[in-house]
Amino acid sequence: MTETKKQVDTLISARWIAPVIPERTLLEHHTLVLHQHRIVDLLPDQQAILQYQAANHFELQDHLVIPGLVNTHGHAAMTLLRGYADDEPLMDWLHKHIWPIEAQFVNYDFVKDGASLAIAEMLRSGTTCFSDLYFFPDAVAHAAVEMGIRVQVCVPVVQFANAWAQSEEEHIHKGLAVHDDFRSSEFVHTCFGPHSPYVVSDAGLKRIMVLSEELDMPIQMHVHETREEVEEALATTGMRPLQRLHDLGLLSPRFQAVHLTQLSSEDIHLLAENSVHALHCPESNLKLASGFCPVGELLDAGINVALGTDGAASNNDLDMLGEMKTAALLAKTVHGNATTLDAWTTLKMATLDGARALGLEHRLGSLEIGKLADIAAIDMSDLESQPIYHPLSQLVYTRTGHKVSHVWINGELLLMDRQFTQIDQDRIIATTRDWQKKIAEK
C-alpha cells in the first residue's frame, strides 16, 4: 500500500511549541507545517512525517517555538542614538542632546539606516512585526519591506516644523501619501501617529479622527506618560488628556495609547468603555522615571495590554524577550500580587495581544492553522537554561533574547542558528559606525 504525501514548503519539528491559541498549551514533539506563507497544519511529529513531504525540514530538538513577537511601540531610527546621552535629566537629554542632534542629522537616509539597524536587532531577538513612530515613515516602510519584516508605520503628526514636514496639515497630507503608497503591501500597515496630546491641536485631532474612520487606520499616541503632562494639561485645558481625547471622539478600538503611567480610576474606566488598547513600555518608563503603568488593574478592567520596547535611545535595547521579563516582574509588585502577569499571560501580551492592538489578530499572533507563518525558535540547550521543568518559565523569567535561533516571517526563513540568511549584517554595522563617527564629532 502506498500513501501519497502532501508536498509543502517547510516543516518545523520542535521539542516544545507554545501556539498561544489554544491558551496555556504546550505541545511537545509537534511539527508546524508551512505552505505558501501560512501555517497549514500543526500535528505530532510522527503523523507529520507520514502525511507531509517538505522542501525544508527543520528539526529543533532543544528549542521552544513561539509566534513571532509583536513590538507595538518604538522609534527605530533612534537606534543610531543608543546611549548617546544617558543619565541626564529628561529635559537636558531632550533639549541639549537629542533635539539638536535630530535637527542636524535626521533625513531619509538617517531614518532608513537607523531602521535597518533596529530591524536587524529585532529579528535577532524574535520580533517579526513592529510599530514605528518617527519622521520619514516612508524610509522605515522601505527598510521593512527590503528586510522582510512586518511593520505598522505611524505617520507622525506634530504642530512644529521639522525636516519631514512644516505644519500639522503637511504631516497629515504626507502621511496620507505614505498610506496610499503602501496600501497594497503585505508587510506595511499605516497608522496615524499624533505624537502626544500637547503637540497636536484640537482641529488636527478631529481631522485625524475622521480620516481614521474613513480609511480604517488606527491611531497611536503617547498618552499620560508623565505626571507633568497631566498636570500641565489640567492647567491649560482644565481637563486630563484622556478626557480631552474622549471629548474629541478619538478613544475607540482603533486607538493605541502608549505608556499610561498616570491613571486615575476614571481614566481606566474611559479606556475600558472605549476598548482602547494600552501599549506598555516598562523599561522606558522606568529609565525616564515616568512612573508605573498599572498593568494588573488594566487587565482586571478587561483592557487589552500589549508590549513595546520604545526606542533604543531610552531603553537601550529592542529585545522583546527582555521587555517581557521586566514587564512580568514589575507588574507583580505594582499590583501587589505574585501571580499577576504569569508567564503564559506575558507571552500572549507579546504576541496575540500585540497583534490585536494593531488590528492584525486575525492574521498574526498565534500558531493557528490559516495564520501567516511568523515564527520564532529559542534554543534552550545552553547551561543557563538548565534545568527545564517548564520552558515558559525559562522563556519569560530568564534572559533569552540572545537565544533566538530561527525566525520565519511569511513562511520565509530570515534567521538560522542566529545568522541572517539574507541580511548583510556587516554592512549594517559599518553604516552604523559611519553615523556614529559623524554624530560623535559634532
Added chain:
Amino acid sequence: MTETKKQVDTLISARWIAPVIPERTLLEHHTLVLHQHRIVDLLPDQQAILQYQAANHFELQDHLVIPGLVNTHGHAAMTLLRGYADDEPLMDWLHKHIWPIEAQFVNYDFVKDGASLAIAEMLRSGTTCFSDLYFFPDAVAHAAVEMGIRVQVCVPVVQFANAWAQSEEEHIHKGLAVHDDFRSSEFVHTCFGPHSPYVVSDAGLKRIMVLSEELDMPIQMHVHETREEVEEALATTGMRPLQRLHDLGLLSPRFQAVHLTQLSSEDIHLLAENSVHALHCPESNLKLASGFCPVGELLDAGINVALGTDGAASNNDLDMLGEMKTAALLAKTVHGNATTLDAWTTLKMATLDGARALGLEHRLGSLEIGKLADIAAIDMSDLESQPIYHPLSQLVYTRTGHKVSHVWINGELLLMDRQFTQIDQDRIIATTRDWQKKIAEK
C-alpha cells in the same frame, strides 16, 4: 641601547577599561599587567609593550574590561529548582512546592551539584565572587574552591530542624567547624547567616553577635523583605525587626541586610548610623511582589548598597549584568529621578561596593595596582551593541551577560571566548538533567 623588559604572567590590552577606582574613569587602549595573582600595573598599551614581557598577552580590541562582579546574595543550590513552580502565590510556592522538594532531596550532593551549576552560570556572566546562604555550606565552599571562584559562605542558622542540622545551637556549632576548615583558604570567606528575624531566637542572635565580634565574621540576614514580616513582628514582639536587631546589638558594619523593601525613615536612620550594608536584589523583590527597596534614599543617607541576584528559584537567572540593568532602571522611578543610579554608580555597586559589603574592599572590587586579579571582559563587537558612544551605557542599559567573553580570578584565566578553560560544562549539564529527572518524577 637595550632595554630589559620585566617578565610577568599576563598582559590584558583592551579597547576600554573601567577600573572603578579612580571613579568615573574610562581608559582607552590600556593594558592590565598581572603577576602572581595580582594586578601589578595599568598603563597605555604602547608603554606596556616596551616595559613588560608576558607569557600570555590578550588583545581585546572590541572589549570593555571591568573588575569581576560581586554577587552579594544568593542560594546557589536552588539553581536546581529554577522555574520549578513559578507563578504560584508565595505561600503555595514555599509550602506546596519548594519546602517538600527540599525536605526530600537536599543533601551534600544536591548542594554541591546545584552550586556547580550556579557557579558556571555566574562565571559565564562575569561574576568572580559570590555570597551564598544555604544548608551544607561546606558543599558550596568545596565547589567554589574546585572551580576557582571566590565565595562568602554564610552558615545558615534557623530554629527548625533540617537535613543539615537539628537545632539553632547545632547550626552555629557546625558553622564554626566550616569556619575553621576554611580559615586559611584564599577563596572561601565565612559569614553567619541567621536566615531572617522570625526564625532565630534572641538568644541565638546574641550568641551570633558575640561570635561575629570574636572571629571578625560578618552576618548576613534577610531583613524587612515583606510587609507581612514587619507586621507580624510588630504584632508578636511590639517592635519592627530592625529595631529588635539593633536592641540585640547586631547592627554594625559587619551586618549585611538583604532586601529591605519595607523601610521607614527611622529604619533608614538605624541602618545609616550603624553603617549596615544593604544588599539589594531587585528582580527577586519584583517577582515575589515584595516591594521596592528605596535605593536612592539609601544612597542619599550614605548607606553602602550592594547588589545580588538572589536564588535562581526566584529570579530565574544569576546574571549580575542583567540585575544591574534592572536595578538602574527601577531605582530611577522609585526615587522619581532619572539620574539616580547612573551607569557608573551601578557598576561600582556591582563591584567595589559589593566587595565592601563583604569586608573585602581592600583586596577586590576595582582594577587597582596591588589588588587581586579578578577581572571580566565584555565583547562589544556585536550588532546589538552598536553604535557605542559611551561603553558604560551599553554595559548597564543593554543586556550584556551573554557577551562576557573572558574571566580571570586570582590571575587565572577561567573563561576564554565564552568557553571554560578548566570546567567541564557538559558534565555539569548532564548532572543537572539527572537531578531534574529525579525531581520532576516526584
